[in-house]
Amino acid sequence: MAAIPAQPDLTLRSYDGDEGTDRHDWAQLVLPVRGSLTLAIAGRENRFGVARAAYVPAGAWHTTIGDRPNRSLVLDVSAADIPAGIADRLASSAFVPMAPAASALVEYMRLQVEDRAHTGEQLVRWVPLLLDALGRERPRPVSRLQATLAVVDNAIGQPWTAALMARHANLSVSRLHEVFRAELGTTPRVWLAERRLARVREWLVHSDRSIAAIATEAGYGDQSALTRAMRDAMDTTPGAYRRQQRETATNIP
Structure with a gap:
């Protein structure tokens, strides 16, 4: 597996077909901004789209399949930078509905990435805000x-x-x-x-x-x-x- 990123990395990606099975030493958030895709994380598979996030824990085997037009923000971040409580909540669901506050932040991040207007310092500030929004806004009651x-x-x-x-x-x-x-x-x-x-x-x-x-x-x-x-x-x-x-x-x- 590749080395853990020294600081968070944020990219816009499109998935075409079966991307194969992979795992890495860092955690990953997949945040669709257009269309939908299928992601299997450690045996749990789901199709998800805009206003829903997928959390891939560090070391988890996962497969991404894009069978229709799609685009997602993909955030790579060291597991050590995610508070344990938030990591546990995200991992327990894997696929997390986003409330308006999280969706608004993701949309702002998308615009900044598309315009190449964000800096490493900004990304470092965005990550805890995004994690807090996703970790605190739990999925619908069970x-x-x-x-x-x-x-x-x-x-x-x-x-x-x-x-x-x-x-x-x-x-x-x-x-x-x-x-x-x-x-x-x-x-x-x-x-x-x-x-x-x-x-x-x-x-x-x-x-x-x-x-x-x-x-x-x-x-x-x-x-x-x-x-x-x-x-x-x-x-x-x-x-x-x-x-x-x-x-x-x-x-x-």
Whole structure:
């Protein structure tokens, strides 16, 4: 992966077709200003357009697909420059609706970039304002799902299905899918897969449990099923991920 930018970098980009899968050591915000595109971030895929932002955490595998005319502001910024609380909120949603204050700032930034009128100093000042606007303006309430998500998250290893989640939420399966799309921008299956992988990553790094035990506790049928899931979503294996993360931690001064 390329080196982390010394300071934030802001560019206007258009995406044409499947741009391939990539990851980098810095965080990235994709802010459409015209048209729409599809972005898959660590297994979560969504089509989004103007007035919605996508957040790609540092190190996350992502694929961008532009199948119609589009243009986006793309902000590359060191993860260290994003307050932890805001980073967590953005990462939990990945695709974040922008309230008027954030949209107005993005439009101003677009005009300045198009006119080549912005400076590095200005960009450094814009970044915290944009992050604050996005981080504080949460997506639409998830009250209809909040209790169900908490139940599932606390029993991630259970054999959850959309039907079981719908029963907990007192919704039909079709209505559950509608609410997931409207409030979280994803599906029950994709959300569950991401939560399971998040728990697996946490256990691989912070525990000495065997990979087989972690697979079972996270809801995978066996170690092979977990390995396939990690390869599909992250292009790595549980063992390789554990080694890489521990080597990185060891090499940090």
